Amino acid sequence: MCVIEPSPVVETRRLALRSPGAQDISRLAALANDPDVARMTLRMPHPFGLADAEAFVLGVAVQDPARARTFLIEHEDHGPVGVIGLFEDTDPAPEVGYWIARPFWGRGFATEALQGAMTWASRAWKRRALMAGHFTDNPASGRVLEKAGFLYTGEVRRGFSRARAAETATRRMVWLA
Known part of the structure; x- marks a missing residue:
């Protein structure tokens, strides 16, 4: 039987993945209120204000830890730089999604956080596969x-992006432990 930690902290070389809290609300609102960040996600609205950040933190607090886990990505020097989450949806394996604030793009934080979350998912959450996707106009993701070891499945799925207010094509990927 798998015992789920109530609030795990995953440490990587430069990052700590931890649950977001009330102390993070203003920072999350500032980082996420960027149209170029929000438009690369399905669920994030734009604009993204304090009320959105507060609702996000409260939503994370009530997640079922057996079905979803969301981590704030915190850098040792810069503080919070993004978010990564794993959740069960309609796919046979949980999906992972993430975003990094624009000032921190191109520094390898997304890859490092993803690898940390994958290690946690396989060890603590006992998952042997994860799904992910990226918009066709976001090859960097x-x-x-x-x-991180994900492979393309060949599937392109359409989903509604809140920030774009439009359907968007997503290239689907899978990771097997």
Whole structure:
């Protein structure tokens, strides 16, 4: 039987993945209120204000830890730099999604956080596979997933992006432990 930690902290070389709290609300609102960040996600609205950040933190607090886990990505020097989450949906394996704030793009934080979350998912959550996707106009996210060991499935799925207010094509990927 798998015992689920109530609030795990996953540490990588430069990052700590931890549950977001009330102390993170203003920082999350500032980082996420960027149209170029939000438009690469399905669920994030734009604009993203304090009320959105508060609702996000409260939503994470009531997640069923057996079905979903959301981590704030915190850098040792810069503080919070993004979010990564794993959740069960309609796919046979849980899906992982993430975003990194624009000032921290291109520094390898997404790849490092993803690898930490994958290690946690396989060890603590006992998952042997994860699903992910990236919008067809976001090849940088595809490279992050490839570096972490995800492979393309060949499926392209359409989903509604709240920030774009439009249907968007997503290239689907899978990781097997």
